Amino acid sequence: MIITKSTSIKEALAIGKECSKCGNCCSYSSGALFDADIPRIAEFLKITEKALKEEYLEEVEKFNTLRLRPKLIRQKDRPHGRCVFLEDNNHCRIHEVKPTECRIGNCGQDGEKLSIWFRLNYYxxxxxxxxxxxxxxxxxxxxxxxxxxxxxxxxxxxxxxxxxxxxxxxxx
Ligand code: SF4
Ligand code: SF4
Structure with missing residues (x-):
């Protein structure tokens, strides 16, 4: 499939289903949220949106745009770290409602293009x-x-x- 900046979110999400959920990428980074992800994740965890933001989310800046993503558990101020929602068995604790960027990113043949698509449309x-x-x-x-x-x-x-x-x- 040809992926362009104008590819719809619906199409991008459909291609993003290629991820085999191995958890590798989640061990050094996490995916950005859309605003609509916040109430879904808060409801799933049975906490308030305020608690979700305070306990589990952090700001990330790319291309001079700020977004929220799950906190990274870093060692000694390193820039990268394990996603706060990645469990010891490498499963995502919030898989059913994971952030939009996590649902789009994948390691399939279109993965890199989808990453560029995300940067272009959301950063x-x-x-x-x-x-x-x-x-x-x-x-x-x-x-x-x-x-x-x-x-x-x-x-x-x-x-x-x-x-x-x-x-x-x-x-x-
Ligand atoms: S929210 Fe889940 S899928 Fe996204 S980076 Fe964290 S562990 Fe991985
Ligand atoms: S995007 Fe790739 S590295 Fe990340 S969990 Fe899916 S298959 Fe593993």
């Missing part, structure tokens, strides 16, 4: 010059999918140029 903000600058740096050493080039995201070439040369510093 990269075409209206935020800093987000675009960080995406431009990312593209220097990484590939993207259709719809994810700089000129796709910011078709106005003059505006794109101002963003990239720091003439436009912040969101308007």
């Amino acid at each position: 990269v903000n075409p209206y935020d010059p800093e987000s675009i600058r960080q995406w431009a740096m990312y593209l220097e050493t990484n590939q993207t999918i259709s719809g994810g080039n700089l000129t796709d995201l910011v078709p106005d070439k003059e505006r794109l140029s101002k963003m990239l040369n720091y003439s436009e510093l912040r969101k308007k």
